[in-house]
Amino acid sequence: MKALWLENQKLELREVPKPDRPNEALIRIRKAGICSTDLEMVKGYYPFTGIPGHEFVGEVVDAPDRSWIGQRVVGEINVVCGTCESCLNERPTHCENRTVLGISNRNGVFAEYTTLPLENLYRVPDSVSDEMAIFTEPLAAALEIQQQIQIEQADRVLLVGAGRLGQLIAQTLALAGCNLHVLARHPFQQNLLTARGINLISEAEINSGKWDIVIEATGSPDGFNLARKAVRPRGTMVLKSTYEGEMSVNISSIVVDEITVLGSRCGPFESALQLLESGAVDPSVLMTAKYSLGEVIEAFKHASQPGVLKIYIEM
């Protein structure tokens, strides 16, 4: 089958054997989105060799349980052992023996086919289009914040960054009914937010030490430092992005102000699908462009340009 291959920070479209894991579902990929993590892997932030890609919607074409065949599905990206301490303590996304679709020890979805265990699959409701279903994984990641902390109506919540993930976080937090403001750099990011009635704020308007909850979604040291300054004593900083290499941080200020810093990663697929079905969020506004699998390398180039939102591949 045709697949995108990543090796030594080089992308190549090549012919590879169709995957064959009899214990897993064989999924024909319909559409797949390019995520910041994919771009970071190409830059060499994570060591990965193989087929990248983890945001997808596809169709089951073979499965140990044949009732799944023909189903349109999305898939939880962490494939877990079920027996390690993390799995036994209801932290499956932190499985010590996990492989991660297109990210760690498992080929991903920029290909004609992929495989996943049946327990990773979620049927996509008919009313959710393929274009929307691609967003299940990042939307779940956005929803993880509210799995981790309770956000009260009166909370002053600042979101720093309004890129791919930031937009989804903004849309989900707006539903929480809190006092939300978003720092968005680019005018087109700002327009997407104002169109949904979400409040913008400029860097100059952000009061230091006045925000109950600050969510950092830029992945840059500047964003981190701005978030740190904004959060109030005993407030919470939620980190939704990874950072390149190590970062120089004033940890003492976190101690003195008794800040809670919370890392946040993968979230609940079921809630994400329900939210897509309800129409309460609309990720489709993030679509920038569509490419074919044959054009996937060009698509990566496009996605890596500053300010581009979601690029997806149609197989």
Next chain:
Amino acid sequence: MKALWLENQKLELREVPKPDRPNEALIRIRKAGICSTDLEMVKGYYPFTGIPGHEFVGEVVDAPDRSWIGQRVVGEINVVCGTCESCLNERPTHCENRTVLGISNRNGVFAEYTTLPLENLYRVPDSVSDEMAIFTEPLAAALEIQQQIQIEQADRVLLVGAGRLGQLIAQTLALAGCNLHVLARHPFQQNLLTARGINLISEAEINSGKWDIVIEATGSPDGFNLARKAVRPRGTMVLKSTYEGEMSVNISSIVVDEITVLGSRCGPFESALQLLESGAVDPSVLMTAKYSLGEVIEAFKHASQPGVLKIYIEM
């Protein structure tokens, strides 16, 4: 009066005017302890000019409410405005306009007298000796951890560091009944812990990613990194010490493992006094040496030697 004066990282014993704040209690200092923060101020980590010192027990000799006169007291070190957002939201130790005894914009206790508002004072129960009462402030700081997070009996708790504050943290956590282990560098630190039946652990025995709660009380980058490696996914790192300058940190690992990092500073005086009164903790084992106010500079030199626990000054 005689007082220790800190200016440009130099300590000097000098004659200064007796403090005169009619709205506050005038306190004759009986005993005062040297804390790591005092030593760090001398090293220039914090800008402070004036009389250092904040751990004390004293006797009220004058006060706006004369019923306090003659009382033996300890004092909460944060003097607050009562009207800022932090004060109005029950975070007085984070008052935006606070002065801090011997640390920030307020003379401290290495002197014959100091002053504090009456609302900062706590009467010391008769059964608590002067030597024990000095420990109220650091013991309160140790207790702050359990104000911030709930520690369950089954929790695997690792304490990294067993110096002045670490010993008090160990004693208070041991009362929480959790599965506690302490990494203590020096044999005399280890002996104090084993004498109380507290489990030790060596660095080689610490499993990576297996501890529910890790408390960092070394203030060193090595201690921080060790604590980070030890804590399990979705576990909690409590930071009880400040660090010199900025530190290089792998923030991405905190995001990927969804760690909670929690800064922790001043704590509840009332609980600390109750604990001292009950005899459930025994800080007196930390006493290394006693000096007079005239010998205070020598006392600082002694306190700054590696592995020394509590040095105190008797006025």
